[in-house]
Amino acid sequence: MSMLDHYAEQLDELKTQGNFRQFRSNIQTDRWIEIDKQRMLNLSSNDYLGLAANTQLREQFFDETPNSQRWMSSSSSRLLTGNFPAYELLEQSLTHAFHGRAVLLFNSGYHMNIGILPALADSKTLILADKLIHASMIDGIRLSTAKYVRYRHNDLAHLTQLLGRYHDDIEIERIIVVTESIFSMDGDETDLAALVAIKQQFAKVMLYVDEAHAIGVRGEQGLGCAEQYSVIDQIDLLVGTFGKALASIGGYLICHPIIRDCLINKMRPLIFSTAQPPICMAWTNFIFQRVLSLNHLRSHLAQMSKSLQQAIQAKGFTCPSSSHIVPVIIGDSLKTVKKSKALQQAGFYIMPVRPPTVPQHSSRLRISLNAQLQSAELEQLIALL
Numbered sequence: 224m225s226m227l228d229h230y231a232e233q234l235d236e237l238k239t240q241g242n243f244r245q246f247r248s249n250i251q252t253d254r255w256i257e258i259d260k261q262r263m264l265n266l267s268s269n270d271y272l273g274l275a276a277n278t279q280l281r282e283q284f285f286d287e288t289p290n291s292q293r294w295m296s297s298s299s300s301r302l303l304t305g306n307f308p309a310y311e312l313l314e315q316s317l318t319h320a321f322h323g324r325a326v327l328l329f330n331s332g333y334h335m336n337i338g339i340l341p342a343l344a345d346s347k348t349l350i351l352a353d354k355l356i357h358a359s360m361i362d363g364i365r366l367s368t369a370k371y372v373r374y375r376h377n378d379l380a381h382l383t384q385l386l387g388r389y390h391d392d393i394e395i396e397r398i399i400v401v402t403e404s405i406f407s408m409d410g411d412e413t414d415l416a417a418l419v420a421i422k423q424q425f426a427k428v429m430l431y432v433d434e435a436h437a438i439g440v441r442g443e444q445g446l447g448c449a450e451q452y453s454v455i456d457q458i459d460l461l462v463g464t465f466g467k468a469l470a471s472i473g474g475y476l477i478c479h480p481i482i483r484d485c486l487i488n489k490m491r492p493l494i495f496s497t498a499q500p501p502i503c504m505a506w507t508n509f510i511f512q513r514v515l516s517l518n519h520l521r522s523h524l525a526q527m528s529k530s531l532q533q534a535i536q537a538k539g540f541t542c543p544s545s546s547h548i549v550p551v552i553i554g555d556s557l558k559t560v561k562k563s564k565a566l567q568q569a570g571f572y573i574m575p576v577r578p579p580t581v582p583q584h585s586s587r588l589r590i591s592l593n594a595q596l597q598s599a600e601l602e603q604l605i606a607l608l
């Protein structure tokens with residue numbers, strides 16, 4: 224028996240279940256994506272405002288960034304020689320926007336989420352996490368030595384009950400509640416105002432909220448659901464990514480300066496990985512400055528999202544979404560793949576999402592709308608569903 228048979232069998236199993244994944248080559252131009260010579264509207268990307276696809280922005284950025292500042296590598300961690308001015312400029316921009324709070328940058332949202340909890344949570348820490356948090360936070364919890372209990376998805380009554388049960392346990396010195404604001408797969412959202420009100424009843428609690436899908440998209444200035452619900456100052460660990468609506472790469476944390484210093488001293492993905500190229504910092508800052516005033520795009524996206532959610536419900540599907548991430552939950556993986564192929568043939572690039580990304584028997588089409596989509600195109604898509 225070859226050493227590879229074991230792995231080949233695993234792959235066969237995935238194929239039988241319709242859950243086998245592979246890369247596909249693609250060519251992208253503006254809002255369009257071309258795969259196997261077929262040109263489709265891209266409704267699977269996380270470029271929610273259409274800024275990553277915008278060639279004018281790129282041109283403007285390179286025009287105003289002299290070659291002397293186009294560093295394509297930082298050549299070390301920020302603790303060695305990697306702390307270029309571009310890093311501090313971006314942190315200052317974020318601090319300014321987020322009410323003067325401290326900011327720390329990371330190489331990606333994934334690095335951020337696998338690094339923060341192991342650095343802050345020890346065996347006297349209890350982590351209470353929403354059942355549907357992103358894999359990166361689950362990996363962070365696993366890498367920590369904290370005790371870990373999940374609460375039912377978006378069930379704040381269940382969370383309150385667990386807090387009541389564990390809060391006065393003398394073995395537990397702190398409790399970190401971990402959730403997302405807008406959830407990746409269902410497109411539904413946590414009631415952040417209610418979550419903050421709960422936290423305020425329990426002295427040992429810190430809140431950790433991931434705004435990966437909300438930054439750029441929600442709030443008057445695009446600072447996320449925390450801005451929309453006026454709770455920026457009440458969330459202890461407010462995180463997000465630049466890789467989605469912000470058309471760049473990297474993660475950020477808004478926190479207290481003590482937490483920032485603690486992470487600089489203890490967080491392994493920050494200490495032991497080469498910092499992002501300074502040019503990425505400069506680009507993120509360039510985009511961030513613009514995003515603050517793109518409220519017209521945010522409104523258009525919100526309007527289209529609402530129309531699509533309503534249309535899906537009218538067709539008899541359950542639609543948990545209250546955001547621009549709109550799932551059509553079909554259940555069976557093979558059926559879902561078939562439907563997504565039909566939509567692709569009709570010119571809409573919509574991908575199936577299957578286990579283990581989502582729970583068993585909840586395979587779905589995941590439509591991720593972007594602000595460049597026009598109403599007529601949306602109507603056409605709705606007719607095809």
Ligand SMILES: *Cc1c(COP(=O)(O)O)cnc(C)c1O
Pocket residue numbers: 331332333334336357359403407433435436464465466472473474
């Ligand atoms: C995409 C995502 C991440 C990972 O961010 P990257 O910058 O892509 O590594 C983290 N959390 C959530 C909720 C996400 O959706």
